[in-house]
Amino acid sequence: MNQFDGVPSPAPARTGDIAFDRRTQGLTGIVVKGFLLSLVTFSIYRFWYITNLRRYFWSRTVVAGSPAEYLGNGKELFLGFLVALAVLVPVYIVLFVVGLLSPILATLAAPISFIGLFVLGQYALFRGRRYRASRTRWRGIRLGQDGSGFAYAGLASLWWLGTILSLGLAFPFMRAALERYRIDHTLVGQSRMRSTATGRSILLPWMMFYIVALLPTLLSILALLAATGFDIPSDLLIQDPANEKSNFVFNPAYEDTPFASYGAAVVIATSVSIPLALLLIPYYRARETRAFFNAAHLGEARLTSSLKARRFYVPYLVYMLAVIGFILVLGIIFALLVPLIATDGQNPGIHAFVIASTVLLYLGAILGTNVLYVRIVTVRLWHAVATTTQIENLPALEAVLASTRAPASGLNEGLADALDVGGALEIGF
Template sequence: MSYVPQQPPPLPPLTAGFSGVRGEFFRLVSRGAAIELITLGFYRFWLATDIRRHLWVNTAVDGDSAEYTGRGKELLIGFLFAMAILVPIYLAYFVVSVEAERYQGFASVPLVISFYAFGQFAIYRARRYRLTRTVWRGVRFWMDGSGWAYAGRAMLWTLLAVVTLGLAWPWRAAALERYKMQHSHYGDLRGDFEGRGWEFFKRAWYLWLVAPFALVLFPLLPFVYAQLKAVEWRWWLSGIRFSGVRLESNLPGNAFYGLYWKVIGWFFLLSLVSSVYFGGVAALTASLSGPDPDDLSPIQFYANHVPMLVAMALGYIALILALNVVMRLYLVRDMWATVLASIQVHGIEAMANVAAKGDLASALGEGFADGLDVAGF
């Protein structure tokens, strides 16, 4: 009898771990916000890189942490290239709207469609950039496929979702995620996505019914949105495949309730503080003003109130940056940790003998994403 070697039994599922210290992340984003204020926002490229590096390096599977190799300089260059393309489009639209004011409303339609297409292209290419800067066990993730092909699919699926009043959205999410995952790779392992739109719809159909009431009753809206995001995360994670490797998530539907309400609470608190600040600046300016404002020309009025305008602008920028710190702390770091705690990885042995493959992608897509405000992590 010939000897037939037996395959080793599959390893038990592994959990993903996150070891990042919350206080360290808070100091990182707080310091980054202060530098953003000094640099008029240009530090955000380096801050985004530092945030990703913190999240990646503190995320471990089977005892091995991920590595993020992106650089802030790459994001800045990609942003400048993207602006070189987007700014002429803005200027051309402005010229056309001035020359034909009565057609301006119709002229905005192709502009919105163009920017939506650019936005979807940017989402795809930004993900491609992030994947090629993600390394685990010395092997790089990478991505191929066409950003414009993805944008075309996204536009058609979005049109269908609009026509069906949002009911087609789960199928849109499944189709687009399948395209992205089937063009994603870890070394020579090809990705796939097995989530189905019907599965997503079955888990969240009741939220579509509640959503119109939630838009009117504000206290209900955060619960509905948080529930939807939790359902989407669990559905998405459980559909990811890389050859024999698959993820499974047990994220509960109420996992994000506290995070969203904390953000809302901080928003109201910071808004109250800023209102007191703005009122104080206005009162101080009024007490120090000389002539009656009605006796001054517009130029003299603004010249006499330059310090107030500067103080108001700084206060507004500080408010925006403080809100960014809050959102990055709760909706990026804490959400990341919450999601990772729900993940189990099956079939990790399929990644034992992976051959490195794939090239680095440019940061142009990330630049478009930043310029169109569709960037993510």
Template sequence: MTQPLADHARTGTERVGAITFDRRLSGLSGIAIRGFLLSLVTFGIYRFWYVTELRRYFWSRTIVDGSPGEYTGRGKELFLGFLVAIAILIPIYVAIFIATISVPWLAPFGSILSFLILFVLGQFAIYRGRRYRASRTLWRGIRLGQDGSAITYAAMAIGWSLLTLATLGLAFPFMRASLERYRIDHTLIGSSRMASSARGRSLLLPWLMFYVVVLLPIAAAFIAFLVASDFTIPDDLFVPKEGGKPGETQFNSDYNGTPIATFGAILMGTLGFTLPLGLLLIPFYRARETRIFVNAASLGPVRLSSTLKARQFYWPYIVYLLSIIGFVLLLGLVIGGGALLLHAGGTQSGAHWAIVLGMIVGYLGGALFFAVLYVRVITARLWAAVATTTTIENAGGLDAVLASSRRVGSGLNEGLADALDVGGALEVGF
């Protein structure tokens, strides 16, 4: 804790500050439409400016203790950083390819080697990308920052990932908490340093729900199937389908009515039931994790307090899913109607090309619609949910935060994350 914050804490000033977000979202649809169309005609190049515009929008409409945030990044920085990152990655890809064809015993492990190298680079890039975003964020004229080592962060991620694999996923919440502590403990607001007290045990119970709902039923059904088959799966359980395509198989009817068929059907039914339930648990876990991480963050005497509920994460996804279902049904009706017109009008009437053109326009229109919908429904609502359910305890301590003359990092910090597709345009929470 820095001395100015400590002195301010001793004054006894206790004030609760609010974090608000403008839910009207005026102008957001225009940004999304412009970003989608210009990215389309520039073959994705404009997306760097689109991301920058989105960040400026969300930063400026997030009011922390009466003062809005400010994003000073530029699309040009992201674009040039991306180009430099590509120039770095191409030799790495070429080296991996040459190694796999030059060393025969290495060839079967080429994909694994590529994954490991890109995973390490990805974790390195995630940390560096966050450093860039922090250095381009201002609040009350005070610049945020992030120190620490991206190499250390990547090494931590590798070690925790290996432990997570060794424990069949049980170490995952402890990994998330450890990486969160490192990120927050190296986050700077002016000359003051943040801290996090996040612990994996706080996340263990919501994480174990995945085991109870998904893994344990699947494991029990699989063991029952193995017992029914005497721990030996018959080679002829699936046979080539008569009249089918090459490689197409079907269940061997000779096993109908046997315990293998019965418990095999139970196993497939369990998979079909529990996997969707597992997907439904993801927003619940994300909401719980976000709330725990927010409550663990502090800046000297200043602490954050979140009342985020899981339902606030579920609703945006439900609306988005219903929109997808409605669009698919509508598209099906349009295609079906077009097929009828084509059959009735014949190819000489020009109906064929009209239908093809209509399908292209419909596809692009649908892509544009969902691009706008995603930003407004998913991104904006999740952002608003996290912001508006968070309050600032001992907010008077923020008045003692001093600016810093810290050097601003380059756009290459996030360029590598974008090149590896591990950097999000907006990150909800910390």
């Protein structure tokens, strides 16, 4: 009740939480089964493995009290992959034959194929998202996506060209533009989502890469040039006299000159700043995810995210420590096998046992890292994004009506898989 005029104050809009069950019962079995069957089926089973992973993560994502559903199946993905191969293989054959018949065109075949496959890859990414959306359901309401894959591929290609020409400065604006196109063509039942994402919202996190990676290197190079009067001698690098090959080494005549000390500073600055810049990747991903979620809305219902960058760092740190421990255990087991080779390496039985054990250790290392990555990184990132997101004005979302729209074909994602641009799981939209 308003204390001044006696008029009742409007009730605050109801919000809805998004939750994710971090308990991973059954997840290890899915990963182990998927890895082993993919291995013996020459990677064919991976389509069913991807489907099982998606069902697992979708069903544990609860939006406003109701879990999501994934309705896809491995057969659709596999058939879509085969159809995509039927389209791509002739293209590869034509490019190969053209390269053999014409030496002039052979030099152009590589860049033409790269550009063509890049554009096709962008098309496949958009179409793959359409498939995943059409196989997602919440409270009986199916999601969907319209829009043109060709338009998205053209838009993405132009933005990537602008990003390259601007030395990466246009990257956040490209990401925002593509996000707007994807979200603006995302359908929830009969309603359409919208995005107000802007490049300015993620410009500062992106510029951190330049500040950390490029600034120290540029400053050290400028210091080197200033100390030497901007005069770089032509014989600074000479051919190595101890090596017959054309290897170049630093000229010993300049060891006690500013070139040596300032050159070392350039090397140190570069070797330190580049790894530090790589450590900024989780920070940027978290900031971009939060900005894009906050820009998405469905009518009056809006997403609000409070995601912090540390929620993206912890999973990778835990995963790194777990992998180190896992490798140490495998190393100890392998060290125990070495004496068998040293003491009785000529025994065929011992030799075969050691070879088989080495192969099993190698496969176990791959399987173990896959299990650790899904259980530690994927689960924790998914949980971090879900549990820091809320839905404002929930009644607007609850009023969304289901649609009779037909689901998209499995070919949509088959092309992305054939081009190796699609992922099993994607965090966020």
